[in-house]
Amino acid sequence: MRFDIVTIFPEAFESYLNVSILKRARARKLIDVHFHNPRDFSNDKHKNVDDKPYGGGAGMVMMAEPILKAVSALRKFKIKKSKCKIIVLSAKGKQFNQKLAYDWSKKHDQLILISGRYEGIDERVKLALKAEEVSIGPYVLTDGEVASMVVISAVSRLIPGVIRLESLAEESHWNLLLKKEKDASRGTGLEYPHYTRPEMLVYKGKKLRVPGVLISGDHKKISAWRRSHRK
Numbered sequence: 442m443r444f445d446i447v448t449i450f451p452e453a454f455e456s457y458l459n460v461s462i463l464k465r466a467r468a469r470k471l472i473d474v475h476f477h478n479p480r481d482f483s484n485d486k487h488k489n490v491d492d493k494p495y496g497g498g499a500g501m502v503m504m505a506e507p508i509l510k511a512v513s514a515l516r517k518f519k520i521k522k523s524k525c526k527i528i529v530l531s532a533k534g535k536q537f538n539q540k541l542a543y544d545w546s547k548k549h550d551q552l553i554l555i556s557g558r559y560e561g562i563d564e565r566v567k568l569a570l571k572a573e574e575v576s577i578g579p580y581v582l583t584d585g586e587v588a589s590m591v592v593i594s595a596v597s598r599l600i601p602g603v604i605r606l607e608s609l610a611e612e613s614h615w616n617l618l619l620k621k622e623k624d625a626s627r628g629t630g631l632e633y634p635h636y637t638r639p640e641m642l643v644y645k646g647k648k649l650r651v652p653g654v655l656i657s658g659d660h661k662k663i664s665a666w667r668r669s670h671r672k
Contacts, residue, residue, distance in 0.1 A: 442546065442600050443473045445515050446589055447508055448556040449490060451476035453586045463594070466603045474593070477515050479507035491559050500560035508555060508566050515553065524550040527572040528592065530585035531557050534574035537592065541575070546599035554592055556585030631672035 446454065458467065458474060466472045480488040484506070491501040512527070526549045535541075545552060555566065567574055577588045598604050636651040643649070654666045 442471070442549070442596065443475070443551040444593055445475050445477060445551065445553045446556060447477050447479060447511050447515075447553065448586055448589065449478055449480055449558060450556075450584070450586055451478060453584075454590065457590050458593075462604060463597060466597055466600070469602070471600050471602050472593075472597050475515070477511040479503070479511050482507045482510035482514070494560065498560070502560050503558055503562045503566075505563035505565045505569070508562065509569055512553060512555075512570060521550075524548075525553065526551070527553045527555070527570045529555045529557070529562060529567050529570075529572045529574045530577070530588035530592070531561060531574045532576050532581045533561075534576040536579075537575050537577045537595070539595070542592070542595040543599055546596050552592070552596065554589040556589045558584055633667040633670045 448454075454474070454476070458464065463472070467474065479490045483490050489504075490507045491503050494500070494502045516525075526545055553572075555562065555572065566572065575588075575592075577591045582588060636655060640656060641648055641650050652666065654662050657663070
């Protein structure tokens with residue numbers, strides 16, 4: 442999977458992409474991440490990429506032209522148009538969820554993520570590129586870079602080889618994704634509680650124990666407990 446990030450702050454991604462699972466996935470060529478700065482495509486001598494909104498209002502809006510030029514430049518890479526998805530990260534977009542992440546990981550070889558800033562992006566970017574506008578949640582961020590990181594994380598882990606299949610099979614939302622939400626014995630799809638050592642934790646004088654069934658060694662009872670404790 443190739444990720445192309447259109448952002449005026451590519452340095453914001455450096456530490457996040459260079460640790461743990463995503464670092465290993467990049468090293469193994471399972472994912473490829475590239476950055477494209479709209480300032481490099483600005484006609485303004487000061488490399489401005491934002492301006493006041495028409496109709497008035499507070500804040501600034503990211504201009505369409507630098508972004509459109511950045512996307513046009515990166516399309517020189519030989520990936521079929523049908524295998525490429527363009528996404529605008531925006532607070533007013535469609536809610537991002539596990540199903541979208543799964544669909545994108547299976548249907549596309551390239552995701553172009555346009556990170557918003559300020560009061561948003563000129564609407565003509567979405568219209569011209571026929572992009573899908575997506576929000577990672579019902580709240581407003583200071584930037585779209587964080588939203589882009591969320592998409593990279595959610596999609597990358599579904600790429601074969603990035604993490605173990607067994608890890609996917611028992612995690613939150615997986616059953617819903619596989620349309621098993623009607624199976625009451627599996628719960629709604631959210632994951633059961635997890636515990637690890639020590640067996641008893643003392644915090645502020647209160648003893649917090651691991652449920653006895655989990656240390657019983659009875660795998661049938663453990664499975665039943667986990668099913669019953671799915672959210």
